[in-house]
Amino acid sequence: MPPAMEPVPAKPLFYDLALNFVGFPSLEDKIEEGQSKQKQASGISG
Amino acid sequence: MTIEQNQKATREKTLATTYLELHRFGQNGDYDRALKAANRILHMAPQEEKALHCKIVCLIQQSKFNEALQTMQRNSNLSRSFYFEKAYCQYRQNQTTQALETLEQVEELDFRLKELKAQIFYRLERFSEAHEIYHDIIKNSQDDYTDERETNLGAVLVQLSDESQKDM
Known part of the structure; x- marks a missing residue:
């Protein structure tokens, strides 16, 4: 005879939310460096 | 020139x-x-x-x-x-204790470090500490992941109630 079935708790669903926050740092300063050298302007984002 | x-x-x-x-x-x-x-x-x-x-x-x-x-x-x-990235890689490589150690070097955790820390506590089966963090970030965050975060909180609560039943 097989042993009687027993209910086991289901493994609860659990999301990896941290992965959504793996992103690039802001590169604006690096992109503007090349341009602002020519125009000593304080840009919109500067 | x-x-x-x-x-x-x-x-x-x-x-x-x-x-x-x-x-x-x-x-x-x-x-x-x-x-x-x-x-x-x-x-x-x-x-x-x-x-x-x-x-x-x-x-x-x-x-x-x-x-x-x-x-x-x-x-x-x-x-x-790069604390966040390092701890995240350790977490994904199942070096969970080391991941926690990496986060413990940070003085003040931002929201994403907190999110990761909660997941690390969950995997370490330190559910009451995970619960504390979720309580904090759910109260203080407004982003697109509210539903998923509440699912995670639910998982933590299930595990906590399992634990308290075992103790009885």
């Missing part, structure tokens, strides 16, 4: 152009091309912390956690502040 000045200007312009490419590839989620752009920058200028940072992000997005960890280790000076 002297030849040297000229070379310097050209180099800076090339760097800025490559950063622009890197930025665009990142926005499009094209981490394969982004990785190549980051490598081009690091080849020209090995001390570029932001390029290294992007490279690590690309490797994580490609699920190359071990390579990301090794790259950070090889450039430990530049990657000193």
